[in-house]
Amino acid sequence: MMDEELIRRVMEEVMRRIRQASDETTADSAPATPRSSVMAIFTGGTIGREEGLAALKELQEDACHLTVVLSRAAETIIGAERVRQHLGEDVTIVTPDSPYPGKALRQADLVIVPVLTQNTMAKLAHTLSDTLPTTLIMQALMLGKPVIAAENAADPRDSWRAGLEMDKAPIVLVRAFQENLRKVRDFGVNLTDVRNLGREARRALERSHAGGREAAAPQAAAPAKKNLVDAEKIKAVALSGGRVYTVAPGDLITPLARDTARDYGVEIIRANT
Incomplete structure (x- = not known):
């Protein structure tokens, strides 16, 4: 007859290994809880498009939930299928034919514009909200949300335009484009090079979360004023x-x-x- 103490130890070890295997299975199968919610708005340009998608992939790997908005032109130039190839089948994609994503905008911690075209920039500079992207960006600003846009496609002096020999505009036109950029920046949009988009986005999210923790922290009551x-x-x-x-x-x-x-x-x- 086997020793009862030995049997007890064997059973404890078996149960320990079963629990360990169960915990590992649960950890592997449970999806990571998104830390942040980001709305990415693509307008119909190609300059910086691939770099913008790469920046979104980095944010996704940081456990950010992405909602990708495509303008009518972006549907043709980029396309939902290309977005899914980069970001996976589960990514939420919004087009002008989709219901207005008001809830997603309110839940977003950050709004990113990976491709800001000169046309969209001009509309924003003159506070025109006649497209899905311009409406969302203007509403994001009015909601006080951080907005970051890659300026490369909108900047007449960008190196990509020079490479395409599209940097020969009259100085008056160049100044008009640059004035639009200045206005958009003054509205509160953080304009950056698309190659810095991921870094700027992470900084904005860190500031947003830090601000939320400060707001949630209990404030000491102000001493009563004595008369x-x-x-x-x-x-x-x-x-x-x-x-x-x-x-x-x-x-x-x-x-x-x-x-x-x-x-x-x-x-x-x-x-x-």
Whole structure:
């Protein structure tokens, strides 16, 4: 007959290994909880498109939930299928034919524009919200959400345009484009090179989460303001026919005020806390 102590130890080891295998299976199968929600808005340009998709992939690997919005032109130039090839089948894609993503916008911690075209930039600079991207960007700004846009496609002096020999515009036109960029920047959009898009996005998310923790932290109650009750205040009450002067719990009453109250027949009452 086997020793009972030996049997007990064998059973404990078997149960330990079963629990360990179960925990490992659960950990492997459970999807990572998204830490942040990001809305990415593509307009119909090609400059910086691939770099923008790469930046979104990095954010996705950081456990960010992505909602990708495609303008009508972006549907043709980029396409939902290309987005899914880069970001997976489960990514949420919104087009102009989809229901308006108001809820997704409100839940977003950050709005990114990986490709900001000159056309969209001009509309934003003149506060025109006649397309899905411009409406979402303007509403994001009005909701106080951080907005980051890659400026390469909108910048007339960008190196990519030079490589395509599209940097020969008259100086007046160049200045007009640059003025639009300035206006958009002044509206609160963080314009950056698309190659820095991922880094700027992570910084914005860190600031957003830090701000949320500060807002959630309990604030120390401000000390109650103390008023000084002097003889003049008591006299004013008496001369107006009053017979009672109520003071707040923290108010300070001068000795002369007490004497004046006694002389004028005014009763000083301290309010309850």
